[in-house]
Amino acid sequence: MPGFDYKFLEKPKRRFQCPLCSKAMREPVQVSTCGHRFCDTCLQEFLSEGVFKCPEDQLPLDYAKIYPDPELEQQILALPIRCIHSEEGCRWTGQMMQLQVSSCLPGFLIFFFFVLPFYLSTLKPGICPQESVYCENKCGARMMRRLLSQHSLAECPKRTQPCKYCGKEFVFDTIQNHQYHCPRFPVACPNQCGTPNIAREDLANHVKENCGSALILCPFKDAGCKHRCPKLAIGRHLEDTTKSHLTMMCSLVGRQRQEILELRREMEELSVSNDGVLIWKLSDYSRKLQEAKLRNNHEFFSPPFYTHRYGYKLQVSAFLNGNGSGEGSHLSIYIRVLPGEYDNLLEWPFSYKVTFSIMDQSDPSLSKPQHITETFNPDPNWKNFQKPCSTRNSLDESTLGFGYPKFISHEEIKKRNYVRDNSIFLKASIEIPQKIMA
Secondary structure: OOOEOOEEOOOOOHHHEOOOOOOEOOOEEEEOOOOOEEEHHHHHHHHOOOOOEOOOOOOEOOHHHEEEOHHHHHHHHOOEEEOOOHHHOOOOEEEHHHOOOOOOOOHHHHHHHHHHHHHHHHOOOOOOOOOEEEOOOOOOOEEEHHHHHHHHHHHOOOOEEEOOOOOOEEEHHHHHHHHOOOOOOEEOOOOOOOOOOEEHHHHHHHHHHHOOOOEEEOOOHHHOOOOEEEHHHHHHHHHHOHHHHHHHHHHHHHHHHHHHHHHHHHHHHHHOEOOOEEEEEEOOHHHHHHHHHHOOOOOEEOOOEEOOOOOOEEEEEEEOOOOHHHOOOEEEEEEEEEOOOOHHHOOOOOOOOEEEEEOOOOOOOOOOOOOEEEEEOOOOOOHHHOOOOOOOOOOOOOOOOEEEEEEEEOOHHHOOOOOEOOEEEEEEEEOOOHHHHO
């Protein structure tokens, strides 16, 4: 390494300069035979070319006659110098020895263990304020070190800065874009109600719950009111239109009642049997029998059923305490024709064989069940087997069906297991020709 190239306060004297590099000597050595002095490195490079003569007087050189000159080195290291950034304004000065320690240590050890710590301790924060450095945030800007702090805090586009609304940290050049999405950024109410500083994430709730200028529909909209007004004016509207709202609600209730009836009818149709067979369980038999005894001609009705798919709709009724000639002594059973969905497609009058049974609930493994059965063919001249009008319903007591007033006596019903677990089973089956079923 050649001599020192520092900025000296005064130009070094000639005796301090190396004749080979013309700089203040670094690690000076002396040729004892002639007394000339050189930088150790400069002299080594000169001799490496194969010329073993003194560069000054051309006298022969002997390696054994070259010695370090520590006294001269101390004089050189005591020379005053300026900071290498003096042209940028740094005013630091000091002896060169403050940057140089023992020349016998390796260069990297000198720098890390002696030069750098000493140099850092000499300056204010330890580093030259006039040194040109790059921004630590890697924004690409270069400036004097003394300006770096101000740049990092207030000027650097890559500096981090908290959002003043939500508090999250963002790089400065992206924070403006963040504010277009920041959930806490204040926005104006779209209804111009005058409420200040509504956070973006609270706007929807404000409009829905708190905004007095938000347009809302009348609470009776489902009843037919089409009025729409600001939330603050809805109270006045309700006061002024009480009568019309009441009329709307009455109409709505009527429509809903009709819809419920339609739905109920459709549900009944879906649950109706359509294979021509009804097995009807009457549970709580003893209570219902007592009820029938207390109420004259009290009739129980079965669920409706169809003779076949798209067929006749029928219903069975029973008088547990009898009817007509069987009143007080027998169970009476009847069948009637109800208005059905497919009546316009069917032949009238209804003319298919009907069979009634009361089921013996005895265990088949112990004894053969003995069901009581009666069968009849409908009389085509009897009015109840004609096509029913649409107004007739299952609870119309004036349309008594056809059947048996003395189907089974109260005494007979007790002899076997016709009543079991306080329940009886009544069966009605319709004999439909196969060609009709198809």
